Each structure stands twice: as structure tokens, then as C-alpha cells.
Amino acid sequence: MSLFRLDASIRTEGSTSRALGDIVEAEWRATHPDATISRRHIGTEPMPATAWADAVSAPWTPEDNRSPEQAAALDLASTLTDELEDADALLFAVPLYNFGVSQHFKSYVDLVLTDPRMAPGATPVTAGKPAVLVTVQGGNYSAGTPKEGWDHATAWMRRILEEVWQLDLEVVTREFTRVGVNPALDQFTDLADEIKTLAEAEATRHGRTLASLLHAA
Numbered sequence: 001m002s003l004f005r006l007d008a009s010i011r012t013e014g015s016t017s018r019a020l021g022d023i024v025e026a027e028w029r030a031t032h033p034d035a036t037i038s039r040r041h042i043g044t045e046p047m048p049a050t051a052w053a054d055a056v057s058a059p060w061t062p063e064d065n066r067s068p069e070q071a072a073a074l075d076l077a078s079t080l081t082d083e084l085e086d087a088d089a090l091l092f093a094v095p096l097y098n099f100g101v102s103q104h105f106k107s108y109v110d111l112v113l114t115d116p117r118m119a120p121g122a123t124p125v126t127a128g129k130p131a132v133l134v135t136v137q138g139g140n141y142s143a144g145t146p147k148e149g150w151d152h153a154t155a156w157m158r159r160i161l162e163e164v165w166q167l168d169l170e171v172v173t174r175e176f177t178r179v180g181v182n183p184a185l186d187q188f189t190d191l192a193d194e195i196k197t198l199a200e201a202e203a204t205r206h207g208r209t210l211a212s213l214l215h216a217a
Helices: 016-031 051-060 068-086 103-112 154-164 183-216
Strands: 002-007 036-041 089-093 130-136 168-174
Touching: 002 016, 002 068, 016 036, 016 089, 016 130, 016 168, 016 183, 036 068, 051 068, 051 103, 068 103, 089 183, 130 154, 130 183, 154 168, 168 183
Parallel strands: 002 036, 002 089, 089 130, 130 168
Antiparallel strands: none
8 A cells, every 4th residue: 555745845844735735644644554655845856957858859769879868857757657656546735836837746747748658648557546636825716806717727737637647636725825924915814714724624534535445445
């Protein structure tokens, strides 16, 4: 029994996405105390800047003529895909940055998709696996808010994880994480506290579900 956890926050201390991910992980651990948890911290240890381009170009280059960078990129893509294939369940903690998907997560996804096991037309090694996506937002971009529609990340991540990678996905979202940091948002303190409580409850519930699905299997 194993869990793969990916964190995309650029912070190690004070990260809301990491904190919610910790709740999911704790619930998993409560059911599977002896299970293996593998981790990748792409926010603090990002993918090499040229890795995707090198991995894309490598298959079109005769093996004997590939550069060291191309070979390394292919090896990295294979390692990333091995991590997904070897895990029984997956946890992704990815914050919203500047209204869009984290560049670190985008680079990670792009590189994984260069591996033949995850390429278009193949049945991905992740197909049918249970997963939780934790995502957090400094503001609030839900329906009816002044910035409705400014979240350009969550829909993309769901499309990748649910439809491309074919995961059995649950999503935990927490908005207004900048309340208490940005004085302009002080009027939303009570709402932010309520949202935090609800998000933590959702993380607990989805963590238990993630564990119980495999426990039952």
C-alpha cells in the first residue's frame, strides 16, 4: 500500500496547501500506518527549465546522437511516471499563483506527458487510481464574486487529472487565504474562517475516503 504526494508550494513554512495536504495525509496514515509515502516537492525542487523541450526532442534524435541533457530529461520523465505508476493513491497540493496554474506543476505535467506510458493514445498508468487535489486561492473567484472566473487553474488541473490521467479525483479548495495578510480583505475575516473550517473538514473527509477505498480493496 502506498501514497504518492506532490507539493507545488514555493513555501515550506506557512503554506496553506501543504497544511491541507497534511490533513489528507494524516487521514491516510491513520488507516494505513505502515504504508509507504513517497514525496516530490516541485515548488522548492522544480523541474529543470529545459527538461520538457529536451524530452520532446529526444525521441526524434538518434539515441547515439542525443545530448546529455536529452538523456537526463528522458530519465527524469521516466522517474516521474514510475512514481505515479508505483503508487496506489495520489495526493496533489497545488496553490493558485497569479490567477493561473503553478508553473512548477505545469512543467511537471508537461514532462510526465512525454513518457510513452502517459502519452496521448495510451491508457495512462494512473487510470482508475484514487486521488485528491488540494488547491488554495488567496482571493475568492467563485460565482457572484467581483472576480468570478479569475481562477484559471482549477479547471485545467481537473481536466488533466480527471480526463487525461483518468484519476478517480476528489478536490479540496480553500479560498481567501490572503485574509489576515492583505488589509483590504479584513472585511471578509468571518467568511474566511468559515471557509477554512469547511476546507479542513473536506480534507479530512477526502483523506478518509482515499484510505478507505484501498482498505476495502
